[in-house]
Amino acid sequence: MKKEYKELKKLIEKNNNILILTHKGPDFDGFCAGLILKKYLNTIYPKKTVSFKTRHHPTQKISFMHEIEIAQTINVGDEDLIILVDAGTWDMCTTKDDTIQLTKAKVAIVDHHDTKNMQADSVVNENMSSATEQVLKYCKEVSGKKFEITKGIAFLGQVGIVYDTGRFLYDNTKPETYELMAQLRRIYPVDLENFEYKSTKFPMDTLLPLKIYIQNIHIQGDMAYTYINREDIESNGISKTGMNNAQEFVRDKVIRYIQGIHWGFVVKPYLENSNEWRISFRSTKGYQEVAKIAEALGGGGHQYAAASKIQATNGDEATQKVLQVISQIVGE
Ligand SMILES: [Mn+2]
Known part of the structure; x- marks a missing residue:
């Protein structure tokens, strides 16, 4: 057994009150990984207390979702072990109201x-x-x-993998990924087309912020970027979900799909903090390693899909700050 596995196993065996957390705005990978881990711990260590806390419900029904504990703030409790899944820093998991990052666990x-x-x-x-x-x-x-992959776990496994590999399109899909997928599908084949269709649907109030994002698209060489300003949100009464969905849509389905454009970024305001902005970068494979740019801004992620936070008084200033870092790194 790998050294890392042994270490985690030891930690799990030694502690009795385990809290599982994932990143903010959890995606299906975060939800599924957290739920599989919870089911596993419940099965193998039935005497231990295991909870999985997130701030949101999944947007679609998945197995065991009733076992997720919804918490608006995540504070230090009596847990003695915290396991972060699909996240590697406190920053990815916590908001300014949380205290969990101060844990002694x-x-x-x-x-x-x-x-x-x-x-x-x-x-x-x-x-x-x-x-x-x-x-x-x-x-x-x-x-x-000893760990049986039940129908429910097979469901979660397929959803998490399909979601994070972009239906097996990304480079992170390895032969082992397909092998695992084959094993899961023999146990229970999820209707993936239907799941994907339902999880891609967006609420109607996405359309107005999407229109603003599209109007604000700027093109610089082979890069495109766009932003939305706080005033647009306030004067149009744009909802948080509407804005988040529009940001995801333009980030994942517009920016890199304009002919001649291979990468770019999308700026989104945090509604809770008037000086904070989230920057999401995306690139077509082989064009721009956006993780480097995100890291230079204090964020991170994957080679071609990364994000960071930035402090600025408005969307314009946030955008300018990002462009400055880009010109230093890319040298354009
Ligand atoms: Mn993930």
Whole structure:
């Protein structure tokens, strides 16, 4: 067994009150990895207390979702071990109201991001397709047949992997990923087309912020960027979900799809903090390693998909700050 696996196993065995957390705005990989880990711990260590806290419900039904504990703020409790899944830093998981990052409990990380994970008592990150694949690999290797992949777990496994590999399109898809997928589908084949269709639908109030984002697209060489200003949000009464969905849409389906454009970024305001902006970078493979830019701004992520926070008084200033860092790094 790998050294990292042994370390995590020891930590789990030694502690009795385990809290699982994932990144803010959890995606299906975060939800599925967290739920599989919770089911695994409940099965193998039935005497331990295990909870999985997030701030949101999944946007679609997934197995065991009723076991997620919804918490607006995540504070220090009586847990003695915290396991972060699909995240490698406190910053990815906490807001300014949380206190959990001050914990005296042991902290373990099960992640798959390229960006360096923070110092922790145990880190399991083999750069897999998804945190879901990493969690499943750990469970299978450590517990073998004692850990039964039920229909429910097979469902979560497929959803997490499909979501984070972009339906097996990304480079992070390895032969092992397909092998695991084959195994999961023999147990229970999820209707993936239907799941994907439902999870791609967006609420109607996405349309107005999407229109603003598209109007604000600027093109610089082979890069495109866009932003939305606080005034636009306030004067149009744009909802948080509408804005988030529009940002995701323009980030994932517009920016890199304009002919001649291969990469870019999208600026979004944090509604809770008037001087904070989130910058999301995306690039077509082989064009621009956006993780470097995000890291220079204090963020991180994957080689071609990364994000960071920035302090600025308005969207324009935030954009200018990003452009400055880009010109230093890319030299344009
Ligand atoms: Mn992930």
